[in-house]
Amino acid sequence: MFDGLRTIVYPAEDLAVAKEWWTRVLGVPPYFDEPFYVGYSVHGYELALDPNGRAENGDGPVTYWGVPDVEAAVAKLVGEGAAEHAAVTDFGGGIRTALVRAPDGNLVGVIENPHFPGSPA
Structure with a gap:
C-alpha cells in the first residue's frame, strides 16, 4: 500500500519567517508557494510548511506516506482500526492528502504526489 515516505509537514506559525x-x-x-502551504523538493522528498499546522494541539510535524490512491489508503487504514482525522484534500496538480489517527493516537498522513520519483504517472 505505501510507496515510501514522501513528505514531512512542519507547522509554521509565521510562514514568512519559516x-x-x-x-x-x-x-x-x-516548488509550491501559496499562503496556505509551502513545499520544497529535497532529493526526492518534500519538506513542507503549514501555517495552519498542528503544533498547538501537540501533534507537531506530520509525516506523509506516498500512496497511489488516497481514498483506498484511507479505507484500508480505517478498516484496520484508524479513525479519519482529515478528509481527502485536493491541492491541485495531482497532489491529494488525508490524515488518519492510528489507534495509538499518532497521526498518519497519506499523499498522492505525482511530482516525486516512484509515483505512478
Whole structure:
C-alpha cells in the first residue's frame, strides 16, 4: 500500500519567517508557494510548511506516506482500526492528502504526489 515516505509537514506559525529560513538552509526556493502551504523538493522528498499546522494541539510535524490512491489508503487504514482525522484534500496538480489517527493516537498522513520519483504517472 505505501510507496515510501514522501513528505514531512512542519507547522509554521509565521510562514514568512519559516519560508525565509528554510530557503536559506536548503539553498533552493519552494516548488509550491501559496499562503496556505509551502513545499520544497529535497532529493526526492518534500519538506513542507503549514501555517495552519498542528503544533498547538501537540501533534507537531506530520509525516506523509506516498500512496497511489488516497481514498483506498484511507479505507484500508480505517478498516484496520484508524479513525479519519482529515478528509481527502485536493491541492491541485495531482497532489491529494488525508490524515488518519492510528489507534495509538499518532497521526498518519497519506499523499498522492505525482511530482516525486516512484509515483505512478
